[in-house]
Amino acid sequence: MIKFLILNSLLLVSQAPNPDRKFLDLKSQLEKFGFQVIIQLPPKRGAYGLLRDADKKIWINPIVFELHIGTQTLIHEAVHAAQVCAGKGKIKTLGLKVQPSNYARPFFMRYTDVHRQDLEREAYAVQTQPNSFELAVSLLQQHCK
Numbered sequence: 001m002i003k004f005l006i007l008n009s010l011l012l013v014s015q016a017p018n019p020d021r022k023f024l025d026l027k028s029q030l031e032k033f034g035f036q037v038i039i040q041l042p043p044k045r046g047a048y049g050l051l052r053d054a055d056k057k058i059w060i061n062p063i064v065f066e067l068h069i070g071t072q073t074l075i076h077e078a079v080h081a082a083q084v085c086a087g088k089g090k091i092k093t094l095g096l097k098v099q100p101s102n103y104a105r106p107f108f109m110r111y112t113d114v115h116r117q118d119l120e121r122e123a124y125a126v127q128t129q130p131n132s133f134e135l136a137v138s139l140l141q142q143h144c145k
Contacts, residue, residue, distance in 0.1 A: 022133045023071045026078055029137055030058065033144035035081050037074070049073040051080040053091045072127055078136040079123040085144035093118045094139065100124040 019027070027037045035056045042050035042059035048069070050059045058077045064070045083091045093115075100108065100121060108120035126135045 018065050019070050023074055026071070026074050026133065026136060029140050030074075030078060030081055033081070033085065033140060049077040051077050051084070053080075053084045053089065056081070056084065071133065075132045075136045076123045076127045078140055079126045080119065082136075082139035082143040083119060083122070085140070091119060094122055094143070096122050096125060098125045098129060098135075101128040104128050 030037055035051075035058055037058045037060060039060050039062055041061055042048075043052075044050050047059070048061045048064050051057070052059075058074075058081065060070065060073055060077070064073045079094075080091065083094055086092055086094055101124075104124040104127070108117055108124050111117040111120055126132055126139070129135055
């Protein structure tokens, strides 16, 4: 019985999210601006991250930590959070001049709605920059006053 409990405990620990410092800092910034970051499966099946602008909830799928894309996923959602702030509660584009890398193109081009495509283009543009963390924090500070 004790072997089972120890093994079970080890399995739970190995499955727990292990966010890095940037993830935790960005999560803190988002919470400072009234967003709730929830580490659990998003309501939309297959999503790594999801922001619901109506109540400022951000879901982060725990699998992103195993894939080592936790911070990138939160950066992407932080851009959407800045878009919500800029739209005073309704998501709107920020008019960013940065462009996403070519490898990200299929991820936002799959949206048929042009407005959604533009929102995703901005999020992927920031997410794929070498200074993505700093850009995301800057956008939050600029738009979520």
